[in-house]
Amino acid sequence: MRPATEGDIDAVAAIYATEVREGTATFDLEPPPRAKWQQMLASAHPGDHFVVAEEDGVVLGYAYSTAYRTRGAYTHTREVSVYLDPAATGRGLGRLLYDDLLARLAAGGTHTALACITLPNPASEGLHRACGFEPVGVMREVGLKHDRWIDVAWWQRMLDAPPLPPTPAPTPEAGR
Numbered sequence: 001m002r003p004a005t006e007g008d009i010d011a012v013a014a015i016y017a018t019e020v021r022e023g024t025a026t027f028d029l030e031p032p033p034r035a036k037w038q039q040m041l042a043s044a045h046p047g048d049h050f051v052v053a054e055e056d057g058v059v060l061g062y063a064y065s066t067a068y069r070t071r072g073a074y075t076h077t078r079e080v081s082v083y084l085d086p087a088a089t090g091r092g093l094g095r096l097l098y099d100d101l102l103a104r105l106a107a108g109g110t111h112t113a114l115a116c117i118t119l120p121n122p123a124s125e126g127l128h129r130a131c132g133f134e135p136v137g138v139m140r141e142v143g144l145k146h147d148r149w150i151d152v153a154w155w156q157r158m159l160d161a162p163p164l165p166p167t168p169a170p171t172p173e174a175g176r
């Protein structure tokens with residue numbers, strides 16, 4: 001497990017494109033442009049991480065954390081995701097990627113991690129449960145892909161992040 005680099009983008013994009021075209025784990029209907037991955041690599045937010053699983057020089061999977069929503073109060077919440085080459089599933093790599101990613105998030109002060117799982121996806125639910133996530137709600141039929149309506153489950157894990165710094169006292173000029 002290691003941080004992703006520019007040289008990993010083609011492999012990452014290929015893994016994701018397979019799921020976009022053939023699966024329902026993502027609601028993307030077309031593979032995204034290369035710029036999407038470059039933007040993720042370039043993010044300077046302390047809660048944004050992008051890691052890959054590499055074996056013998058081959059990228060077998062990746063995981064990343066991004067903003068859940070961009071409004072300021074969400075800054076200590078990150079949404080996480082993980083994808084493997086279909087040939088590399090069932091070997092513990094998803095777990096290793098998430099262990100690495102979640103440790104980075106906790107160390108960086110992220111308070112809680114969210115994961116959005118399209119249903120059904122027993123492998124993803126199994127992985128998230130094994131990694132300490134809990135289901136917190138289901139949204140019914142919010143996606144339409146491959147000619148069927150698809151539910152989405154949200155899973156959440158609180159992280160053992162250090163306490164927040166004290167909120168600075170407002171200056172008289174600052175108002176409310």
Ligand SMILES: CC(C)(COP(=O)(O)OP(=O)(O)OC[C@H]1O[C@@H](n2cnc3c(N)ncnc32)[C@H](O)[C@@H]1OP(=O)(O)O)[C@@H](O)C(=O)NCCC(=O)NCCS
Nearest residue numbers: 025083084089090091092093094095122123124126127130
């Ligand atoms: C979901 C995914 C990342 C899981 O990765 P993986 O390497 O196969 O999972 P692991 O081998 O690390 O298993 C992790 C846990 O999930 C469980 N699990 C894995 N596959 C499972 C399955 N098909 N059914 C039930 N549980 C499963 C394992 O038993 C393990 O739990 P344990 O540690 O208690 O034994 C992988 O299947 C994948 O890339 N799927 C396609 C993309 C996808 O769905 N991504 C998730 C988007 S939310």
